[in-house]
Amino acid sequence: MTTPEQSQGYTASEMMTITAARLLKNGMSCFVGIGLPSLAANLARLTHAPDLALIYESGPIGAKPRTLPLSIGDGELAETADTIVATPEIFRYWLQGGHIDVGFLGAAQIDRFGNINTTVIGAYDQPKVRLPGAGGAPEIAGSARQVFLMLRQSARAFVPTLDFITSVGYLDGGDARQRLGLTGAGPVAIITDLCVLEPEPPSHEFVVASIHPGVTREQIVVATGWPIRFAAAVRATEPPTEAELRTLRDLQRRTQAAHGEAHGGGEG
Amino acid sequence: MTTPEQSQGYTASEMMTITAARLLKNGMSCFVGIGLPSLAANLARLTHAPDLALIYESGPIGAKPRTLPLSIGDGELAETADTIVATPEIFRYWLQGGHIDVGFLGAAQIDRFGNINTTVIGAYDQPKVRLPGAGGAPEIAGSARQVFLMLRQSARAFVPTLDFITSVGYLDGGDARQRLGLTGAGPVAIITDLCVLEPEPPSHEFVVASIHPGVTREQIVVATGWPIRFAAAVRATEPPTEAELRTLRDLQRRTQAAHGEAHGGGEG
């Protein structure tokens, strides 16, 4: 039996990465975490957004890595950056200062209002799984002008209630975020391997806005831990172009050659 | 008639500068204003304190100027410094951070507790003379581990009551400074062209501790706007050595040749 992926000539992961990359506009400044966000942002830079300015929390501004970094502070980022500033400056002058157009975040758990958990599964004091923790996420979520969230969709990750709120989306919805006085607009899209979700005003609950080719509504429902809703007019995600796929695969091939194995996930 | 200065082979200004320079110990870090403090600090560096680290508020750390700067940000300071940091860093990380051993200040007016005025003569809102203002002085006076004050002694400058307190010494004396919670110990010496004054515990009123050669007590009394007191055991300032005078005059000659005229005063 042929899987949908094989029949389509690209994987769900590739569709997710390419969809995320397309959301980045040329000339934007983008605060990038390691893993999927870094992959998508660099794909955008290598395709339609050559002047996308990539900022990594370790200090590089305007990094143009030829291969994907394994860690957030790889030498490749430092060597290709326009400049490198100290970490407090990145967070205080550049992110908090209001100069980041897009913040790109992943998560272990996410809820219907785009709040995320990267801290702990189970109780904080008696964790079932101790996750790496906050990193740059809480302030990226608060201060970037817009936030894109990017993670694989599953009922384990898309939960009705987070075990721990590490970083906020729209809290419990409505104007709750606005009342916090955050300077950034919050998450405007969740990009998954199945679809793109967008917040629906006025509740700001995330609903399915665009479905990737070959994916069914049923698949999305099953992969979501809450009763997921669909927008009135759901779009069909454009399939990857030849150029997008080629660039993405070249980037991953170069990276694999450099690091000796597939690019790992996680911030760092 | 021969003036005492001529008969001594050096001027009162030279005695003042040399006395101030002697107070600086090798290896100290010294926050330097332009004018007399810069002259004295560089003399110390060129004589007994080669590893004196000079910090200028414009950013140079470890400046080793060959000629005296006219302004606090001369290229000569930048070119000879170990490094140059931004001005906020100088004040927040280095001075406030507690890394400055000695702060060196001048003043237009000073009182018996070592408080100084560099802001205004007359009322603040209707000034008789508008002086340049605070500059780095208030926080140098507060945060340097010790402060040296340096100015020519006259009843116009050594006043019973300041028109404006720009920067504090011991306020109204006793433990008033301590109660402010300042991290630095405050002024430990006022070096003038006539003598050295030191704070007398427990009041911290400045009294004459050392008189320069050829100066009489009467001269000091006349040049002080309050009833100046003398320490129980007043010392006699050591006259300049040949080496001190030669180094000082060489420095001033080099400076004059570089700037085309005598070194001006005032911070900048």
Place this chain on the structure above:
Amino acid sequence: MAATPSRAAILSQRGICMAEIMSLREAVSAFITDGATVAMEGFTHLIPFAAGHEVIRQRRRDLTLIRMTPDVIYDQLIGAGCARRLIFSWGGNPGVGSLHRLRDAVERGWPQPLALQEHSHAGLASAYVAGAEHLPFAVLRGYAGSDLPKYNPDIRFIRCPFTDEELAAVRAVQPDVTVIHAQKADRKGNVLLWGILGVQKEAALAARHTIVTVEEIVDDLGAWPNAALLPAWIVSAVCEVPGGAHPSYAQGYYERNNRFYQAWDAIARDRETFQAWLQRHVLETADFAEFSRVLRETQAAADGEGTEAL
């Protein structure tokens, strides 16, 4: 000063920012309006004199000027009647003495009264940091025992929420426009500066718009690691103005003209002398290149006469 919400509103409305390379005349005309709050920074080094002259030429009025050390650049703007308010921390002619136009405005209200808001260097530098950090205030160990807080409502005292210690707080400065001079920009508008940096980066990041004049525009900045570089996407306009920091200096390009600073004392001391100087050198010249030619002529004539009248 702009309140925080309005800046946030502006940020959220702002499209993608990217430096445009344009003439200084265009930049001043596009971004500096009457009544604006303007910071022209540069601590002795890289003072944007050319931009100051252009503001005078375009006869901007009622500006609130921010600068740690007003220096001769603001003495000229104040004497030319461009300013109604000054936020500063040390107002002298470095190594020379008074700024006479500043004093005339403060002491005698000529050509118009000048309201002062006065800080220490540490206080104003911290206020710029707060502006760059998009915070409404900064905390410092400062002003304790000083009379300055009595006259500046933007200095207050707060308590540490952990130790209850008392500390000073200063309100952020958030200029409408910051103007700085730098050594180089590339053709995309990325800006490189080095040497004494003052508060230029903070002033640029704190402002809604930043105009940068540069000594030269090059293909490749050739920046070293950790260089002080302002990316094109936080800069509004880049203007090539060689010598544009004169009589201040640009490390690697030319030295400070100390002689001009000394001569300024005599020029600025007297209202008529100042006005004649301003007329001939700034108001009657088309741009900084012409200013520089006229200045060289006056200076050569002064050399011939052995006087200091520049």
Place this chain on the structure above:
Amino acid sequence: MAATPSRAAILSQRGICMAEIMSLREAVSAFITDGATVAMEGFTHLIPFAAGHEVIRQRRRDLTLIRMTPDVIYDQLIGAGCARRLIFSWGGNPGVGSLHRLRDAVERGWPQPLALQEHSHAGLASAYVAGAEHLPFAVLRGYAGSDLPKYNPDIRFIRCPFTDEELAAVRAVQPDVTVIHAQKADRKGNVLLWGILGVQKEAALAARHTIVTVEEIVDDLGAWPNAALLPAWIVSAVCEVPGGAHPSYAQGYYERNNRFYQAWDAIARDRETFQAWLQRHVLETADFAEFSRVLRETQAAADGEGTEAL
């Protein structure tokens, strides 16, 4: 953490500070005591692994460890039983996954319980800044809506004295000892670093004592303008330890050993494997040079066997 007054007291008692060049063994022995608060910083780049090993060799106990990204260096210290408390902001193996020794200590109290104080990067970076600035706290736009402040008493919320806006405050971190690795020092003890700088300068300036390991000690640093340079008079000890950041990297000297980070996952996942590794590579080696020799041998053997057991 040290309260502010005691640091002020120490500062006022301190004589003239000047770096001494000494061996890493001497430096750890002289400055790091049981129970001390220690920050070993370096954001992916320049992580002071050699110093971490030396602390394990000298069997220090009950340390409070501070580090934004604990990384493999703290996984080793925690697994070796040196720490009782960790202040951090992201605790993973970068690009690989979990830090298993950290998780074992937190989830199962092995080899001893580890108390966590947890920040965001912005929060902990700001706490270092406050430490460097000798302020008891820092203000930031942060933590709004997050659960982190519920579990960290060193995060509170304050109001702006000018605008009444609510902002986060974090207590300063002031390590007893900060340890960093840098590229170069000169013979006086001035230290130069470049590339990714992390919070090293802040951590160094915030500490009572700073130990710096360097790739090499040279006659002339050859620093460019505005370089990240720590003068000898804020450094306690400089130790020449070539390769001392491995498996992290030193820009201009060697690259990150990504393979070691990947292999660490298997080593650290199991208590016995970890203990055997620690015994053979750290506890039974005399210094970092010997560690490096042993590691090369293990690595060569693993290559021969085609396994990842380093």
